[in-house]
Amino acid sequence: MRSDRLRLLLVGSVLVAVAGCATGEEWATWKSHPTHFASGEHMFFSVRNKEGAAPRVTRKDIALARDEGWWGKPITVSQEQILER
Amino acid sequence: MSVSRALLAALIVGLVFAGGAAAAPAEDRLLPVDQYTSDKARTLATTYREALRELNAGIYHCLPWVELQKHSIGFYKPKHLTSDDRYLSLRIYIEQDPSTEFARLRVEDRASAMFSRYVGPLLRRMTKDPAVIGDPALDGFTVILEWMKQAPTAPGERPIHETIAVFIEKPVARDYLAGVMPITEVAAKARVLGFDGETALGPLRLAVWEDTFVSTYKVANYVLEPGVTCG
Numbered sequence: 001m002r003s004d005r006l007r008l009l010l011v012g013s014v015l016v017a018v019a020g021c022a023t024g025e026e027w028a029t030w031k032s033h034p035t036h037f038a039s040g041e042h043m044f045f046s047v048r049n050k051e052g053a054a055p056r057v058t059r060k061d062i063a064l065a066r067d068e069g070w071w072g073k074p075i076t077v078s079q080e081q082i083l084e085r
Numbered sequence: 086m087s088v089s090r091a092l093l094a095a096l097i098v099g100l101v102f103a104g105g106a107a108a109a110p111a112e113d114r115l116l117p118v119d120q121y122t123s124d125k126a127r128t129l130a131t132t133y134r135e136a137l138r139e140l141n142a143g144i145y146h147c148l149p150w151v152e153l154q155k156h157s158i159g160f161y162k163p164k165h166l167t168s169d170d171r172y173l174s175l176r177i178y179i180e181q182d183p184s185t186e187f188a189r190l191r192v193e194d195r196a197s198a199m200f201s202r203y204v205g206p207l208l209r210r211m212t213k214d215p216a217v218i219g220d221p222a223l224d225g226f227t228v229i230l231e232w233m234k235q236a237p238t239a240p241g242e243r244p245i246h247e248t249i250a251v252f253i254e255k256p257v258a259r260d261y262l263a264g265v266m267p268i269t270e271v272a273a274k275a276r277v278l279g280f281d282g283e284t285a286l287g288p289l290r291l292a293v294w295e296d297t298f299v300s301t302y303k304v305a306n307y308v309l310e311p312g313v314t315c316g
Contacts, residue, residue, distance in 0.1 A: 055306045056306055056308050057304060057305070057306045057307045057308065058108070058307075058308055058310065059108060059145065059146055059149055059307075059309075059310055060108045062149045062150075062304070062307075066152065066180070072237060072242075072243050072244060073243055074233070074243060074244045074245065074246045075243050075244070075245045075246065075282040075283060076231060076245075076246035076248060076280070076282060076283065077231075077246075077248045077280035077282070077283055077285070078283070079156065079176065080164075081164070081280070081283075081285070082163070082164055082227075082229060082250045082278070083161035083162065083163060083164055083174055083227065084122070084161060084162045084163075084164050085116065085120055085121055085122050085126070085159075085161065085162075
């Protein structure tokens with residue numbers, strides 16, 4: 001019973017881990033575009049994307065890449081300097 | 086249910102929710118109605134809540150390289166105006182990698198390029214519901230465009246953003262949307278304020294042009310969520 005649970009957790013962990021793997025080809029496609037993200041180190045859309053198939057990028061993939069690829073808190077003008085509520 | 090099955094069910098539910106959370110735009114991009122400081126603004130925000138939600142969703146799905154921060158959409162009062170003039174306001178961050186060519190341009194030229202690309206298409210999105218621009222309580226439109234001017238060059242440094250705030254009075258927007266005023270004239274009549282990081286640069290004079298980037302640019306391999314269409 002205990003080993004079954006451990007096996008289940010292991011399978012679950014692997015599922016979570018592979019949910020974040022992208023192929024090099026996918027990143028090459030992504031990064032060749034003039035508008036793209038800060039880092040090529042993110043891994044996020046290979047569960048659906050198989051080797052040899054055309055890669056698909058969903059809005060969810062972009063949101064995840066953005067969350068992971070941020071440059072840090074920017075120095076920028078605050079909304080209050082421009083607008084009032 | 087056994088402990089193992091319960092664990093598996095929890096894992097699946099977790100994966101489903103983790104996947105679904107980012108597929109829809111965040112509601113907090115709209116300024117909540119109770120945070121406005123005038124009845125005029127609260128009435129506009131209540132009346133056009135659905136139009137603003139659709140604006141938020143349209144940008145989220147159809148311009149995926151653009152980011153909206155918290156409270157980026159609302160019926161704000163431009164700070165430089167004295168009366169309670171309410172402008173439908175939209176602030177976007179345009180995500181693009183730093184470019185040495187772009188960085189070498191004068192700030193007015195970078196601002197002109199961004200204005201040319203985004204102001205016209207965003208005005209059209211902001212007025213998709215014709216009742217918005219037809220409402221006598223609405224006085225104009227604010228489009229705030231922000232992009233990265235300089236990426237960090239050393240550990241611990243922060244990126245610097247450049248921003249322009251474009252204020253367009255309603256009659257000007259109406260003429261542009263009706264096709265009787267070119268975007269060049271909109272730029273001439275609009276008030277455009279520039280910011281380098283947190284530092285105000287004051288009013289900018291821009292030389293803009295008709296630009297089809299927003300209608301022609303596609304993120305490679307991008308697929309819309311089921312049921313979403315981009316006109």
